[in-house]
Amino acid sequence: MNVKFVGAGPGDPELITLKGYHALSNADVVIYAGSLVNPELLKYCKPSCEIHDSAYLNLDEIIELCEKGVNSGKSVVRLHTGDFSIYGSLREQIERLNALEIGYDLIPGVSSFLGAASSLEIEYTIPEISQSLIITRMEGRTPVPKAESIRSFAAHKTSMAIFLSSGMISDVMTELIAGGYPKATPAAMIYKATWPDERILRGTLETLPALAAEAGITKTALIIVGECLGKSYNDSKLYDKDFKHEFRS
Known part of the structure; x- marks a missing residue:
């Protein structure tokens, strides 16, 4: 057994x-x-x-x-x-x-960052805009390796899902901006993704801390950052009628 x-x-x-x-x-x-x-x-x-x-x-x-x-x-x-x-x-x-x-x-199970993407109606990997997703957390009582700091990851300016950090959102946004994301980068906080009492806050790195404070959300929430939340997108090559591959000539 x-x-x-x-x-x-x-x-x-x-x-x-x-x-x-x-x-x-x-x-x-x-x-x-x-x-x-x-x-x-x-x-x-x-x-x-x-x-x-x-x-x-x-x-x-x-x-x-x-x-x-x-x-x-x-x-x-x-x-x-x-x-x-x-x-x-x-x-x-x-x-x-x-x-x-x-x-x-x-x-295995469905992670909350996947449930959050569906609730936010986003794709983390948009052609020519973001092809990577960083999953990380802010350092708190549990240390984070120095090479994996929020600030160092921010240099990539790609899609990011930040766990276990909603109670430190002002510090998170400060580190992201210091690391290279523009202040106007789209950002969202999703409280209890896919639950009946799910709540979604949308803003930017500059505005999200105030939105979170106003909503009183300090735990059980994911922070999503990046242009995957923005309005820009490009079609993939996969279904492009002019793109040839082994299944379609």
Whole structure:
């Protein structure tokens, strides 16, 4: 019996993958990130399922629950918000399971930066405008490697999705401008992307901090920056009638 790590998706309970849904609906034990995962997802669990909120647990307690469940022959699901590969604390958990010789399966989920793009109706990669996406965070209580500072990434002036930083938005905007983005660069903050109470703020690097302060948004929000939010775009070559490739001559 393996522990199943499941990405719950960004919030909308229908945005869990089909494979994740099957794991959750068949679980005997679920350990979910209660501060971030939409509790509506727990309605997929069977009535007999034992449910634990990891917001109240430390790492040792989480692993102990996994070990106890597996050793009892139970199906254990560790339910993470979005996709656990991005700020999901995955590595520390699987390393401890490895040490205990407990197997695990990883079932990816839809990250909030993807849900945010759909809510904002944008494409991060627009031909000749932006062909890259930087996913990062502002340094806070958790340090960030010096070479990965917000300011250094800003030099690329490409699309950027900034996690875990909405409470420091003034500092984020200051660093982005200092790094090279023009003050008028489009920027957005999206609170609880894809949830029923989702809120979207649109502005520029210069105006977004005041909009966030007025809205009272200080957490559970993504910051999106770049010309991907602007009005300019170019058609791709993929569907250009004059562009030849192996499937279309």
